[in-house]
Amino acid sequence: MVGQRTVYDDITRISEDYFGPVAARFVSRIVANHLNKKPEQVTLKDLPNLINWIQLSMAMVTDETAVISEYVSRLNELTKT
Amino acid sequence: MIPLFRKYGKTTVLFGFLILVYLAQTLFAPVDKATLHRYHIDAGQARLLGLSVVIPYIIIWLIALIGYLRLRSYADTIKGSKDGAAFAIIARGIWWFVIWLPLSSIVGDLVTEYYQSHASATADLVRLNNYFNVLILLPGFWLVKKGSSQLLQIIKKPVNMAPDLVMFAYIVISALYVFLVLHDSARYLPAHNVSVASYYEPDWLIITSLVIPRLLAWFWGFQAVNNILTYRANVKGKLYQRALNDLAKGLAGILVITILLRGLQSLTVLLSKWNLGVLLAVIYLLLIIMAIGYAFIAVGAKNLQKLEEL
Numbered sequence: 001m002v003g004q005r006t007v008y009d010d011i012t013r014i015s016e017d018y019f020g021p022v023a024a025r026f027v028s029r030i031v032a033n034h035l036n037k038k039p040e041q042v043t044l045k046d047l048p049n050l051i052n053w054i055q056l057s058m059a060m061v062t063d064e065t066a067v068i069s070e071y072v073s074r075l076n077e078l079t080k081t
Numbered sequence: 082m083i084p085l086f087r088k089y090g091k092t093t094v095l096f097g098f099l100i101l102v103y104l105a106q107t108l109f110a111p112v113d114k115a116t117l118h119r120y121h122i123d124a125g126q127a128r129l130l131g132l133s134v135v136i137p138y139i140i141i142w143l144i145a146l147i148g149y150l151r152l153r154s155y156a157d158t159i160k161g162s163k164d165g166a167a168f169a170i171i172a173r174g175i176w177w178f179v180i181w182l183p184l185s186s187i188v189g190d191l192v193t194e195y196y197q198s199h200a201s202a203t204a205d206l207v208r209l210n211n212y213f214n215v216l217i218l219l220p221g222f223w224l225v226k227k228g229s230s231q232l233l234q235i236i237k238k239p240v241n242m243a244p245d246l247v248m249f250a251y252i253v254i255s256a257l258y259v260f261l262v263l264h265d266s267a268r269y270l271p272a273h274n275v276s277v278a279s280y281y282e283p284d285w286l287i288i289t290s291l292v293i294p295r296l297l298a299w300f301w302g303f304q305a306v307n308n309i310l311t312y313r314a315n316v317k318g319k320l321y322q323r324a325l326n327d328l329a330k331g332l333a334g335i336l337v338i339t340i341l342l343r344g345l346q347s348l349t350v351l352l353s354k355w356n357l358g359v360l361l362a363v364i365y366l367l368l369i370i371m372a373i374g375y376a377f378i379a380v381g382a383k384n385l386q387k388l389e390e391l
Contacts, residue, residue: 019320021235021317022321026389026391061320067319
């Protein structure tokens, strides 16, 4: 597994485009608080639930629906991989 | 807001105390008879006018305090991260800009009250007040410049001089400021309608001990704004960038107001010829610019903190 990209890495990479340096901390908090998991334990099955929480959180910091939709749709793309 | 005040109780109490001192000064200090005579008003009207400026001013202090506390709280939240140390230094710099508001007002009023009844002390007190105002802002600008330079190290960008346009603006402002200082006919001794000189110092001392330190502080301020904007342009994150943009705007606002205030200090002869209405309009305009600057810091810090609370 060394060097292999995890689901958490993919989510964080996308999230960086919206949250910058805060992204890793943001995703880790969502994973810990709402999935009760460690970042490396996140699997593709967790994605729908995680995306819901991310969407809710995102709506708390911006009312730009276009940005939220773009973010969510990019995260949803991960479920298709 | 209350949790923030509770979290930083000592700072809040200190600030609250300074507000009370300033309010007491405004309400109970003797009114300058020369001012009453010049503007044809009585003591009661002078106090009312004073309050009409002091109350919005204190509201601005509170906005400034909230901005600082939010930024400090944000820096505390992320203190283990790469950008945490840089934001902690920037927040310490902002603290100097915040504490400058009540301290410069209180010291300025105390000095004025004292020399109104002890005319022989006027020159020394004016000098003391001038040096106090220079010294209190220098660490603020140095810290924001230092913290913002650390942000650039994170993204491995060299700390360059500001772009040509910014440097040109700095040079123009500096030249204009030196011109105003040296053309202030009341800089060494009172002149025309002005009963108190601006500096009571010879030109060489004004330039070396007051003007150069101020220009240095403003240079650091220009650099800090430029550093934050460069960091913003090179870091990822739409929401993060917006918060940084507000922070840079706030810092620029503080820089503008410090420059305007110093410029006006050199226009005392001109200002003394203006009527009360125009003077009040200028004061309110300055208060608005000041409010906008500190409000942007508060909004930027709030948005940064929000990202960490999700």
